[in-house]
Amino acid sequence: MSLRSYVIARLLLTIPMIMLLLTFVFLVVRVLPGDPASLHFEKQVNPQMLLEFKRQLGLDKPIEIQYVEYLVGLLRGDFGKSMQDFSPVSQQIFSAFPATLELAIFSTIIMVLVGVVLGVQASRSYNSVQDHSVRIFGIGSYAIPVFFLGEVMIMIFAIYLHLFPAGDRIYPGMVPTGLTLGGLHWSTGLYTIDSILEGNPSKFAMSLRYLFLPSLTLGTVLCGIFIRLTRGNMLETLQLDFVTAARARGLKERTVVYGYALRNAFLPILTMMGLQFAALLAGAVLTETTFSWPGLGRYLVDRISFRDYTAIQGVVVFFGILVAIVSLAVDIIYAYLDPRIRF
């Protein structure tokens, strides 16, 4: 099967999946509780006010029309209106998204780095104390609720040791501004990149400082699967003839392990990164809340306390679409790299 036909087939599969997801979310938010608008008001509310409220949000129309408007709106990038102030949810989403993206990126880096390095070390000392400890760590780290680990990190590193900040994304007033050339302004919303664009190393260092604890927390909790994957793969590969033959030629152990054996594990690790993305987002929700990180996750939790159901719907839909796109991208990259599909 050529690359092109694979991509097309994959795309065709993504569309019904997204549709299913959108419909599912719609059913949960608009149909399940009966009337999200009444639910929003805890106490009794003037029926006149309720009607006006519903009208503003488009919740007074029959359910089928609501569904169509919902889908059409999404195509235009409209994620609904907040129940709190009728402002477009998409605005909030797109302003909070870069923070979550940055957290996700750095958490992934830690997750993969820690996971792979530990996995390799464990595989090299098969059945030793080191091997067993790493394996236990891999299983155990996932058993720790990410927000508990976050709190512990804050306790130790921020409160007792004063090494890292306990929350937020950057010191007030130190937001990197990106690059301004002539009349054009380039900024990504990712503080690390923006500070580089701005040419301000102190802001760069600062943004890293603030990123460190949250990424470490989220990365640690999710690295277990990478440890297991790498270790398993390496154990298999290290048994293969060409690895023994390479050693027999006197190649350095480091070359053998990383150059020969790890190459094999590379593709599965890549796929796993894609698969873990959803877990990453879920974890981000809790991590952002713990570290007061101004991302989508914290926005979602925020909206819960305000009973802002339409906003919740918008965020959840956004998450769904995001995950679908990312897994599509990962699958395509994988297909591109896997020689079996190419040739």
Added chain:
Amino acid sequence: MPLLDIQSLVVEYHTFRANVKAVDRVSLSLEKGRTLGLVGESGCGKSTLGLSTLRLIPPPGKIVSGQITLDGIDIINCPEEEIRRVRGKRVGYIFQDPMTSLNPVKKIGAHFVEMIRTHEPGVAEGDALKRAKEVLGRLGILPERINDFPHQFSGGMRQRVMIGLALALDPDLLIADEPTTSLDVIVEAQIIELLKELKESLNLTLLLITHNIGIIAETADRVAVMYAGRIAELGETRALFEKPMHPYTQALLNSVPNITKKDQVLSWILGAPPDLAEPPPGCLFHPRCPYAFDRCKKEEPLLLKHNSSEVACHLYNRR
């Protein structure tokens, strides 16, 4: 002083079920310029023995006791860095299956360059490639093929590449572990001829591990017959073939089909090799031995001199 001296080597595999003695108190020595053949069935421990000379036993295997000395170097106890320098440079190793032993995503030339530059860091890539082409040329591989991948070669050619890699750094000792088992008969003959030529021209010391007795007869000066991790018989090739002493050796030689004899009934050895997790008492071969008597079931026969060879069998050690 022998180039390679193995004394009472014991190699065990630790599994959950039991400790399996893959190599049980084996002693061998190999003089410079000579060829030793190591013969035995699959699973008798000969490959393990070969790998242990370079400390390449994979876990859960372990060298438990004994001594291996290569030209004065204590193989078992020397530091990791030292054994790494021995591998490839002082000892060349030829593996059984060249397809799985070569890195499928690396060009042939790259294999050589990597190895040469690991052992001789100053060498430029161009020079390394030149040397590779030279070596391969002597083995009958055209120089332009240096940029090809392993899967682009036929089985016989791949084995030549393996031999080339093993010889590229002028090692003192060449170990060939079943070099022709994965090849067809005609190619096998070619490779054996090649090995014999190289032996002469380079004055190689060769340890030839195989289950094919025919090859041993052609190439080895001395032969060691292994059974279930132990040496059954050890002696000069001619003597061993003309007058095999150990019942296992006899049965082995008898089982080779002979094209000249008419109406030959194929003979085989009754039974199967022992389960090394629960080995039989006494002589490991006694359940299958036509001459087994009482002593064989109780006492393990030691490898002792008899005439000019050594044999581990109670038939020859009546005391």
Added chain:
Amino acid sequence: MSNERRQGRILVQLFPSLIGLARRGLAGWAVLIGGVIVATVAIMTVVSPWISPYNPIAINVGPILSPPSSEFPLGTNHLGQDMLSRVYSGGSIMFQVALLSVIVCLVVGVPIGLFASYTGGYTDKVASLVMDSIYAFPGLVLAIAIAAMLGPGVVNMALSIAVVYVPSYFRIIRSQVLTIKELPYVEAAHMMGARARKTLFSYILPNVIPSIVAVATINFADAILTAAGLTFVGLGLPVSTPDWGWDLTYGRRLLPSGAWWAITFPGLMVVLLALGFTLMGEGLSELFNPRLQR
């Protein structure tokens, strides 16, 4: 081999003796240790009314925010509640929610999985599509969406979690069924005229049970962590019941004042319980399906 003996064989495989477990290597130990942990915590929770020194929800039984001492070995929280008593009894909600969600998953996921994968064709394709869509979605987020709409309560939490994890069961069952379906002895049964339902129950189900047990055990751990997550996000239960998740959530605010004991001990209990189930589940997975690609 007769049906009964085959089922017997499988059941023997399913419940290896304890000694047999220890001999089966690392995986066996994992199951053993995990099982002991889970059993201990469960028993502790059950007998908590009798062993708690104080009523876990009674406030002001001690000074507010006092550190661990001989009188209050695990300290007290901001409401003056004894942390030790709260630790003893805080697992109850977690167990209930987790158990309920696993039961729902089994009742819903197993039949769908069996039926869809056995029938094949469009049923299988549609079911797989739906399940894959849910599976791909960030679990906690989906649970949040559902729990937010359903409101607080043990049942609602359990349902939210169940929806998220049904696809895991579906997938494992499906992959097993697809393999077993093709095996010669199933084909042979067909040729001898066995009806679909008989094949399904007598042949396929017994072979699928080990995997289901393994998945369910791991699922317990996931359910506990997700329940904790839901509580943390504000979708937990009303304050009255003692709950580790609650302590974890509200203990946050006590940290800056240095009261580390309010969240550490409940947190450790959650970790312990989740770890116990995970060890069991991973161990069982390994025993039933050695080196299964995960």
